[in-house]
Every structure is written in structure tokens, then in C-alpha cells.
Amino acid sequence: MGSVESRLVTEPLSVVGRIDFDEQSVSRIGSSVTGRITELPVTPGQTVAAGQLLAQLNSAELGTAQLAYLKADAQRELAAKAVERAKLLLAADVIGTAELQRRENELKVAEIEQRAAADQLRVMGMSRGAIARTLASGAITSTSSVVSTVSGVVVERKVNRGQVVQPADELFTVADLARVWVVAKVPESQITRVQIGQPVKISVTSSPVPLRGRVAWIADTVSVETRTVTVRTVVDNPKRQLRPAMLADVTIEPVALERLVVPGGAVVRESNRDHVFVRQADGRYRLTAVELADEAGDQRVVESGLKGGEEIVIDGAFHLNNERKRAELEGS
Secondary structure (H helix, E strand, C coil): CEECEEEEECCCEEEEEEEEECHHHEEEECCCCCEEEEECCCCCCCEECCCCEEEEEECHHHHHHHHHHHHHHHHHHHHHHHHHHHHHHHHCCCCCHHHHHHHHHHHHHHHHHHHHHHHHHHHCCCCHHHHHHHHHHCCCCCEEEEECCCCEEEEEECCCCCCEECCCCCCEEEECCCEEEEEEEEEHHHHHHCCCCCEEEEECCCCCCCEEEEEEEECCCCCCCCCEEEEEEEEECCCCCCCCCCEEEEEECCCCEEEEEEEHHHCEEECCEEEEEEECCCCCEEEEEEEEEEEECCEEEEEECCCCCCEECCCCHHHHHHHHHHHHHHCC
8 A cells, every 4th residue: 555645756858859050159151242253172071270261252343442442542642742731831821721721621531531441341351461462562453262260160162163142142151060059849838847057868860879968048938830948958069979950869857846656566557548546435446547647766757637645556556457357357
């Protein structure tokens, strides 16, 4: 004999997950100017370093911007000389103060235009050093480089040699796969069992050994379509076992909750349902259908059908059920 008891139970929560990029370690790279691709020295799957050349292109737009910068600098230099001459003429009492102020205003405008032209070149991907060299030599180049902004693996290349691209186009995706996200969808009815920091076990078909992580983020909203909440785990991936888009079995070890439990030996199966023998007021035992959750050690968690403190048969429940069925067959 025994009774239905209330205990702290940890019920592992198993859901399907997906491997995804760590968005903090992925970069989607494009060109800063409109132009035609002339060189593509990297291929998908190749490891690259930050600053490494991914593509070169020929851009008339870049050449036009450099020409505008050189013209703006020439105008600035001409305006600066005009101010110096005006200062000498003012000192010789040849012109008035108003003329000097006019020329100084023209210099300020020329300086602003020169800085704006330089900023435009930086927006187009030219470094300060390259702009300085253009100014020193006066030479215009239409060659623009696309470089990697992070160290990692080229996981996607969306461009071919000879293709015309624009700044809005995404040309490369470079990601550091040493760390990945495992994204799982937890039913909204179970989300209260999940907290940040809880241990997580991740299993994928390509790895015989489960990987470990901890819950790093829980979404604040519920998906209207699936009625699930997104839960994210960050996992180290030094051997590149986990690849983005892989499916994974995610087991979250949630906090312990107080639940009604019965020993596993008290449960019998009858008509594809779980039952236990509950003691009645007259001292007899009635076969009672119950809804049970998964096993928690040697206990079964009670979902419905029982109340705390009820007496049940623990040892011998199987034999008692056989006696019950024999008695039914004999009509007693």
C-alpha cells in the first residue's frame, strides 16, 4: 500500500531545434559602389581573415567621385590663395574689409565641399590613406575592393565574375562557426518551465556524443502560427560538428516543480490507458484511469485522475489486475 504524494520533480523538456549562425559572428558583405566584378579570389567554404580581399570590381561611379574630390580640393586651394591675396590688398588699402570677408566665406564653402567629397569616397570604401594618395598623385582609379569585415568561413557567395552589382546587393556571407546558436521552439504551455541559464543537451545525427550548453535567451513573444516561444542556446563548436540549418534534438533540464507522483509499479495498462487501484471508503480497490506524464526516476507524474493523499496499491498491482480480470471472466 502507499499514497499519492507531492514531490519536487525535474521533468526534462524535449523539443526539436535548429542550428543557426551566431548573428554576432556573421557578416553579410556587399560592395560600396556600383560596378562590374572583375576578380573573385575566394570560393564558398574558404577560410578568410578580416581585411582579406573577396572581390574586385570596376566602377565608373568611383572614378567620377574621385574626380569630384580633386576638383573640390583644387577649388579649396584656389579660394585659400584668394584669401591670402585679399589680406595683402587690405593691408595696402586697395580693397575693403567686406571683400576679404567675401573671399573668406568662399574658402569656407570650398572647404566644406572638399570634406563632403572626401566623405563620399570613404562611403564608397576608400580608406583615408587611399584618399591621401589620390590627392598627392592626382591619379584616378576605377578599381574598388570588397574585403571581409570578419575572420571566418565564406558560407555563401552570391556573385560571379562579370556581374554588375550595386551597394544594396548582398555578395558574401562570412561567419565564424566556432560558436553557433541552437534555436528551439518551446510550446507556450511549457515555457514557464524554462529559465535562462538552464542546462541544455543537444543531439544531432552526425555526432554520437551530445553537446552541452545553457539557455541564453527566451523570446518575449509567442508565435501566432505555431503557439511556441523561441529559446536560444549558444554552443561552442570547435570541431565544426554543428552546421547551420541542421536539425537537432534539444533537451532542456528545467527547474524542479512540485507535482503529484505515483510509483511506477503502481501503474497497470488496460485498454491502452494507464490505471491505478485506488482504495475506496468501503475498503475495496477500484481500477481508476489516470493521465500520467513521462517517468521521473522510478516515479510517474500525475496529470489528472488522482488527488494527493489517496491510498493506492503499489506492490502487486499487476497481480491484482489479473485477479480482477479472472473474476470478471468467472462472473463474480
